[in-house]
Amino acid sequence: MAVLPARRFLVVGHTQSTDPGLSLNDLPGAGGRIDVLARVVTAALCLSHGLRSDTEVWTVIDHEGVHAGPRTIVWSGDRLRHLNPDERTTAALFKKAFGADVIDHLDEVHPGLQVAEWGFQAALDAFGAAAPFVVLDREGVDVRAAPGDWLRPGIGFVLSDHRPFGAEEEAVLREVAIGRLSVGPHWLHGHAAVFLIQDALDRVA
Numbered sequence: 350m351a352v353l354p355a356r357r358f359l360v361v362g363h364t365q366s367t368d369p370g371l372s373l374n375d376l377p378g379a380g381g382r383i384d385v386l387a388r389v390v391t392a393a394l395c396l397s398h399g400l401r402s403d404t405e406v407w408t409v410i411d412h413e414g415v416h417a418g419p420r421t422i423v424w425s426g427d428r429l430r431h432l433n434p435d436e437r438t439t440a441a442l443f444k445k446a447f448g449a450d451v452i453d454h455l456d457e458v459h460p461g462l463q464v465a466e467w468g469f470q471a472a473l474d475a476f477g478a479a480a481p482f483v484v485l486d487r488e489g490v491d492v493r494a495a496p497g498d499w500l501r502p503g504i505g506f507v508l509s510d511h512r513p514f515g516a517e518e519e520a521v522l523r524e525v526a527i528g529r530l531s532v533g534p535h536w537l538h539g540h541a542a543v544f545l546i547q548d549a550l551d552r553v554a
């Protein structure tokens with residue numbers, strides 16, 4: 350049985366393309382802000398030298414305009430190859446995942462990169478089945494006062510991209526998450542929130 354990574358993030362994308370023809374020259378425009386997800390991936394996984402082998406990131410793209418269909422891509426720091434800290438090479442890995450023949454369960458399409466045709470609900474079900482998770486939310490409990498079991502190995506952290514969660518997503522999250530965690534008083538970009546969570550985890554490790 351696979352060992353659960355110590356640190357797990359799931360980010361929900363509300364505008365990104367899943368088209369394998371994605372242009373690497375226009376990530377914010379034609380890519381539908383796929384640069385935002387790329388930054389979350391690198392913030393979670395990249396150290397100055399190498400990757401965090403204890404971290405896994407789930408990127409979920411699911412919205413009404415996603416003509417090529419929803420996708421869930423899991424990035425595993427212990428096996429991932431060819432991830433660099435820049436958005437363009439990260440987007441090239443998205444493109445590779447989009448080009449794979451997708452199925453209804455996660456399938457590895459590149460070392461450390463798995464993809465499935467899952468949307469929000471299927472991805473959240475699978476993510477939450479492995480271990481409990483909290484939602485990152487400015488209005489949540491301050492990370493500096495978080496209950497000890499919210500920062501323990503295996504716990505998941507769920508965040509949104511540059512858009513707020515939709516009403517239906519919020520309703521589901523309120524039902525299944527064990528709590529809401531704030532990294533500070535301002536709304537930050539998602540990748541900055543992830544940096545702060547990684548830092549908090551580094552300090553309790």
Ligand SMILES: C[S@@+](CC[C@H](N)C(=O)[O-])C[C@H]1O[C@@H](n2cnc3c(N)ncnc32)[C@H](O)[C@@H]1O
Binds near residue numbers: 507513532536
């Ligand atoms: C750019 S923000 C989205 C901001 C958007 N105005 C909203 O209402 O959700 C991206 C994500 O980062 C996380 N985030 C941003 N600031 C945060 C904070 N201070 N504490 C916890 N999570 C935060 C949240 O999950 C948020 O959905």
